[in-house]
Amino acid sequence: MVTEAGEQPPRHCHLGDVEVTVGQRNQDGGDARRYLRDQNAGMGDARWDPVANQFVHHYTQLYGQIRTHVLHDHLTEHLPPAPAEIVDIGGGAGHQSIPLASAGYQVTIVDPSAVMLAEAALRLDAEPDEVAARVELVEADGEQAPVLLGEGRFDSVLCHGVIMYLDDPSPLLAALCASARPGGIVSIVTKNRRTMAMRPGLDGDWSATLAAFDAERQVNGLGIDTRGDDLDELTDELRTHGVDQIAWYGVRLFSEQWARDRPAGDPIDEVLAVELEASRRDPYRQLSRLFHLVGRRR
Numbered sequence: 319m320v321t322e323a324g325e326q327p328p329r330h331c332h333l334g335d336v337e338v339t340v341g342q343r344n345q346d347g348g349d350a351r352r353y354l355r356d357q358n359a360g361m362g363d364a365r366w367d368p369v370a371n372q373f374v375h376h377y378t379q380l381y382g383q384i385r386t387h388v389l390h391d392h393l394t395e396h397l398p399p400a401p402a403e404i405v406d407i408g409g410g411a412g413h414q415s416i417p418l419a420s421a422g423y424q425v426t427i428v429d430p431s432a433v434m435l436a437e438a439a440l441r442l443d444a445e446p447d448e449v450a451a452r453v454e455l456v457e458a459d460g461e462q463a464p465v466l467l468g469e470g471r472f473d474s475v476l477c478h479g480v481i482m483y484l485d486d487p488s489p490l491l492a493a494l495c496a497s498a499r500p501g502g503i504v505s506i507v508t509k510n511r512r513t514m515a516m517r518p519g520l521d522g523d524w525s526a527t528l529a530a531f532d533a534e535r536q537v538n539g540l541g542i543d544t545r546g547d548d549l550d551e552l553t554d555e556l557r558t559h560g561v562d563q564i565a566w567y568g569v570r571l572f573s574e575q576w577a578r579d580r581p582a583g584d585p586i587d588e589v590l591a592v593e594l595e596a597s598r599r600d601p602y603r604q605l606s607r608l609f610h611l612v613g614r615r616r
């Protein structure tokens with residue numbers, strides 16, 4: 319459990335209407351990194367903690383790096399310049415947003431999983447103090463973000479690879495939109511429901527492929543039953559919350575059927591360049607496993 323109490327005991331205070339524990343950790347007498355914990359938070363996603371290490375490990379492989387690489391590239395086209403304020407909701411171990419802190423952004427990672435936030439804290443330990451000081455870790459459900467951190471506050475709101483784990487993503491989607499300031503960016507990555515048949519098809523599992531054409535759910539590589547989303551439906555739902563789509567991309571196409579432990583014998587730069595190109599253009603982006611929707615709040 320990362321209370322980050324360090325040399326100072328945690329204290330209680332209120333953020334908005336919510337009581338939080340504030341732990342501070344001093345680094346060699348330098349700036350303290352804040353760790354906030356929502357006292358009213360649920361137990362988080364109970365399915366998540368047991369697979370957290372496995373998920374974090376996948377980022378050490380080329381397969382895992384493709385996602386953060388293409389998303390980082392997409393984001394650089396849309397984010398306002400640093401030091402804008404970014405909240406990464408369901409940000410886990412910070413693989414997407416800690417590099418943004420390195421680039422000068424102020425980053426808040428909100429996640430209900432103490433295990434994932436512990437991984438983020440470990441990764442921050444390896445960063446220079448000034449980068450770690452730009453990152454705040456908040457242990458809370460993303461649905462609480464506007465109440466905890468302030469409505470209409472953030473220049474950019476990220477939520478990558480989270481809504482597919484929620485049976486009803488609507489409350490979280492509303493919270494993401496409410497967290498963005500007018501003119502702010504909302505960036506969502508989720509599983510593409512229209513391409514559910516691709517994975518079993520590329521594996522040559524024909525009965526599973528036939529069943530997947532109309533499937534709305536699928537067990538993923540972590541063994542978790544996940545939901546798929548439809549780009550147009552998600553676009554419509556965001557619009558009802560005042561967020562208009564300004565761009566969308568595919569994420570992961572040619573590497574999709576790779577074994578997770580495939581050794582990185584391929585030329586990494588070329589793989590990343592190919593996946594980035596496929597993410598941007600039709601028909602390739604339409605066939606990708608995930609899609610990345612970028613919207614702007616009115």
Ligand SMILES: C[S@@+](CC[C@H](N)C(=O)[O-])C[C@H]1O[C@@H](n2cnc3c(N)ncnc32)[C@H](O)[C@@H]1O
Binds near residue numbers: 363460477
């Ligand atoms: C697949 S990981 C993605 C982590 C990170 N966004 C990334 O792309 O590396 C899913 C994350 O969603 C978090 N999560 C699950 N339910 C959530 C909720 N209601 N609000 C915010 N995060 C949630 C999990 O704890 C987990 O860290």
